[in-house]
Amino acid sequence: MSGATCSVRSPARRATLRCWQRVQRFLPPGQLASTEIACSRIRQCARARCPARGSSLFPLRLAQRRTVGDASRLLTSRLSDMARTGARPVVDLSGNTLAEAVEMLAIPHRRKVALRKLMAAGRAATPAVRAGLTHEDPEVRMACCQVLDHFMDEQALPELAANVNHWHPGVRAWSIHALACDRCKEGTCRPGEDDVIPMVVEALLHDDDRNVRQQAAGMLGPSVLRSEAARAAVQRAHQHDPHPAVRKVAGWWVPGGPRYRKLRA
Known part of the structure; x- marks a missing residue:
């Protein structure tokens, strides 16, 4: 001093x-x-x-x-x-529309508040969120996938399915999560497993990004007792995936794995 x-x-x-x-x-x-x-x-x-x-x-x-x-x-x-x-600035979006909130997902310091506004709106935000699934900013697409993960709407399934093949790995991972995760869903709308499992299997076995494959392994796991394709893909990933984290997650769901045993219980 x-x-x-x-x-x-x-x-x-x-x-x-x-x-x-x-x-x-x-x-x-x-x-x-x-x-x-x-x-x-x-x-x-x-x-x-x-x-x-x-x-x-x-x-x-x-x-x-x-x-x-x-x-x-x-x-x-x-x-x-x-x-x-x-x-830190105080962000107040109470006077903004849901469509404007989707656009603000592209602004880092407004993203969290905009996401909370869309989550609070629930299914009323579906039209705006569907538009966000085609936004040029990957951050907007990922946030919209997070909203649909909780408030799935069958009208948004085509846009979600299209994002499974997006160039950004984060968008691919979140779209897979939104389509395949039952635990986060609120309400009765669930995508059909027959439509979703082939996309997730493809991501698990052939995606270049290990985070996407890891997400796919975790999403396929709960279906191994109902789907032969899911079981075979998880076993193959457990044995042959080049990344140890993917092999570890897949190993939870193969016969003898801890989560597989819980499913059988």
Whole structure:
């Protein structure tokens, strides 16, 4: 801390001084002449960033309960978190349409809020989500697949099936998940296994991306007792897939595997 000339003897004050030296970039610039002023400025910054808890976040006696280094790191981390939180913009999409929310899926800092809005709308968002499945941005397509994973609509099946062959591996993986996963579905709409299993088998055995193959193995697994094609594909992947993660997931669903035993129980 520039300008600090007093003797700092107490562990608590040493911790505060060390913290102040680390977090000067978060506080107003200026020359401080003493440890007491440094403590005061840290508390003022805490109250300004977090009024409800500012007075208790930076007690001088904190170092009596922790080591000097731990106290300094804790104070620095909390100031850093508050600085990031205070700078983060608040995104409000309450006045936007569902179609506009789909477009905002392409904007990183709006994506999560837009996805929550579409999830809250449920099946009312299906027309907008179907349009998003043909969007040029892969992130939009993946988010729309996530919505349909929970709120499947048979009208969206052609667009989902088309995305199984998309150039982006994330889109392929999420479209497979949306088509084949029963656990996430809300409601009664389920794609027919006879239509879905051949697409997932093809992805498991021939897709170039290991994440897509791993997703396909996990989605085919619950069908191994009902579908001979699914069982054969999972066994082949368990024995011959070049990536260990895919072989591991496939191994859960082959005879003798842990999840296969649960299916048989």
